[in-house]
Amino acid sequence: MEKKYWYLIGVGLIIMLCVVPFIVNPDAEYGGADDAAGEMIEETGYTPWFESIFGDLPSETESMLFALQAAIGALIIGFVLGRVTKKTPSADKAEISQNNADN
Amino acid sequence: MHIMEGYLPASWAALWYIIAMPIVAYGAIKLIKLLREKPELKITVALSGAFIFVLSALKLPSLVGGSSSHPTGTGLSSALYGPAITAVLSTIVLLFQALLLAHGGITSLGANVFSMGIAGPAVGYVVYKTMRKAKFGIAPSMFATAALADLVTYIVTSMQLALAFPADVGGFLASFVDYLGIFAAVQIPLAIIEGIIFAIFADYLMSVRPESFENCKIRLRRKKSAPESD
Numbered sequence: 001m002e003k004k005y006w007y008l009i010g011v012g013l014i015i016m017l018c019v020v021p022f023i024v025n026p027d028a029e030y031g032g033a034d035d036a037a038g039e040m041i042e043e044t045g046y047t048p049w050f051e052s053i054f055g056d057l058p059s060e061t062e063s064m065l066f067a068l069q070a071a072i073g074a075l076i077i078g079f080v081l082g083r084v085t086k087k088t089p090s091a092d093k094a095e096i097s098q099n100n101a102d103n
Numbered sequence: 104m105h106i107m108e109g110y111l112p113a114s115w116a117a118l119w120y121i122i123a124m125p126i127v128a129y130g131a132i133k134l135i136k137l138l139r140e141k142p143e144l145k146i147t148v149a150l151s152g153a154f155i156f157v158l159s160a161l162k163l164p165s166l167v168g169g170s171s172s173h174p175t176g177t178g179l180s181s182a183l184y185g186p187a188i189t190a191v192l193s194t195i196v197l198l199f200q201a202l203l204l205a206h207g208g209i210t211s212l213g214a215n216v217f218s219m220g221i222a223g224p225a226v227g228y229v230v231y232k233t234m235r236k237a238k239f240g241i242a243p244s245m246f247a248t249a250a251l252a253d254l255v256t257y258i259v260t261s262m263q264l265a266l267a268f269p270a271d272v273g274g275f276l277a278s279f280v281d282y283l284g285i286f287a288a289v290q291i292p293l294a295i296i297e298g299i300i301f302a303i304f305a306d307y308l309m310s311v312r313p314e315s316f317e318n319c320k321i322r323l324r325r326k327k328s329a330p331e332s333d
Binding site: 010011013014017018021022027028029031032033035036037044046048051052054056057062065069072073074075077083084085 | 104150160162196205207260268289292299307
């Protein structure tokens with residue numbers, strides 16, 4: 001029980017760290033740091049020498065792919081979490097041999 | 104930390120490829136050997152990679168600097184498997200992002216793999232080993248590992264850009280400070296977020312599967328020691 005409390009505090013802190021920026025600094029653009037660095041490089045008069053192979057995808061497609069990337073990762077994490085939570089490895093093996101016996 | 108496609112001069116791009124790729128190759132060999140000898144680790148390797156997938160897709164607003172950036176997600180992988188295998192997992196994610204998301208690039212892949220997959224995780228790995236040896240609990244150790252792996256990644260990116268684009272006045276150092284302002288400062292709150300995520304998750308994993316934290320090295324002989332706990 002004690003453990004769950006600090007998990008909750010941790011999650012609360014994470015949410016706070018994501019929400020507070022908009023309260024403290026509501027007018028900021030929150031543009032990407034990667035792009036900011038790119039702009040800074042361009043200010044030195046440098047022009048990129050290579051373009052993205054597939055060009056710029058429409059922003060709708062790009063956000064879909066980002067969501068897809070997160071979804072793939074979350075799917076795997078959820079799968080692993082389910083497995084490690086449910087049983088100990090020895091129970092796993094016991095069940096597998098049980099299943100084999102049943103078949 | 105993604106240096107954008109074409110934004111790194113060709114000579115620097117080549118140099119970072121030359122530095123990063125042997126480590127990725129070594130990591131790939133190590134990973135294959137690890138999975139062959141200890142197939143039971145497949146699940147935690149997949150988990151470590153999945154964290155990199157999820158977290159590096161999330162662009163979060165930062166309290167500092169009014170811009171957004173993303174965590175790296177390399178904490179668990181760094182702690183368990185070290186920088187070489189983390190480099191392999193990061194390369195997969197960075198390739199996906201470079202090809203499909205126009206995030207980072209093929210030309211800057213070497214540099215990005217070095218910062219996110221090698222330099223950050225190397226520091227994280229050393230921190231993790233040191234703290235665990237000093238008998239710190241799994242949660243604080245993993246917090247420091249993940250947060251530092253994240254932060255160091257962005258410091259190294261700043262360094263890479265400063266090396267390629269030293270300022271006219273003040274040279275490398277002045278330029279380094281400028282890029283640190285864009286990357287590292289913004290990253291501090293995100294590194295804390297990443298640290299908390301991994302601290303909670305590692306603590307949980309330790310309570311259900313303590314053996315995930317041992318027995319991760321292929322050179323070490325398998326031993327059944329008592330489960331560590333806080």
